[in-house]
Amino acid sequence: MTHGTSTVDDPRLPRTASADAADQRLNGLIGACAEGMESAFEQLYQSTSSQLFGVLLRILRTEALAEEALQDTYIKIWKNAEKYQSAKSSPRTWLVSIARNHAIDLLRKRSSREDVELNLDRAALEIMPDQEQPMDLQHESAQILDMCLEQLAEPARECVVRTYCEGFSQEELSERLQRPIGTVKSWIRRSLISLKECLDGHA
Numbered sequence: 001m002t003h004g005t006s007t008v009d010d011p012r013l014p015r016t017a018s019a020d021a022a023d024q025r026l027n028g029l030i031g032a033c034a035e036g037m038e039s040a041f042e043q044l045y046q047s048t049s050s051q052l053f054g055v056l057l058r059i060l061r062t063e064a065l066a067e068e069a070l071q072d073t074y075i076k077i078w079k080n081a082e083k084y085q086s087a088k089s090s091p092r093t094w095l096v097s098i099a100r101n102h103a104i105d106l107l108r109k110r111s112s113r114e115d116v117e118l119n120l121d122r123a124a125l126e127i128m129p130d131q132e133q134p135m136d137l138q139h140e141s142a143q144i145l146d147m148c149l150e151q152l153a154e155p156a157r158e159c160v161v162r163t164y165c166e167g168f169s170q171e172e173l174s175e176r177l178q179r180p181i182g183t184v185k186s187w188i189r190r191s192l193i194s195l196k197e198c199l200d201g202h203a
Contacts (some may be wrong), residue, residue, distance in 0.1 A: 148198035
């Protein structure tokens with residue numbers, strides 16, 4: 001399946017004017033979806049499906065599972081568009097969260113994880129907000145996670161955000177940052193440990 005060109009990046013990283021413009025466009029498309037406009041939904045899919053597929057693939061590690069999860073993710077986006085509140089999160093964060101939470105939920109519900117080679121460490125699964133929490137608690141969990149992420153030093157923080165929020169592979173990050181793959185892996189693992197300790201301290 002061919003996915004559209006993504007406009008999604010993460011709000012925790014430095015923003016540009018083009019990113020702000022993309023946010024405004026996505027806000028408009030989500031709002032139109034909430035009103036039942038199928039043409040807006042198609043545009044939203046074309047603009048973001050590549051990015052969300054990358055997030056799903058990084059978690060599920062199997063293209064067939066990621067493809068199926070992508071369709072389910074967009075069904076959820078369509079059904080919940082009217083619940084999106086731009087005052088609480090950017091459209092990018094909202095879309096990525098739906099995809100990520102759906103993928104994590106699939107892993108948690110599987111009778112055996114041996115069928116899937118998990119890219120996420122156990123620590124990563126534990127720090128992600130639980131989508132079955134009430135929305136206000138999910139929002140609170142996300143705020144705490146953002147605060148803990150801010151305490152990580154760069155470029156380790158970028159590695160975590162790019163990997164688990166944007167679907168970058170460790171190899172892509174190694175090339176992007178011009179650092180050995182072993183260094184990138186070490187940054188991510190240590191950062192996950194630090195995040196878990198931070199989140200446990202706010203439990």
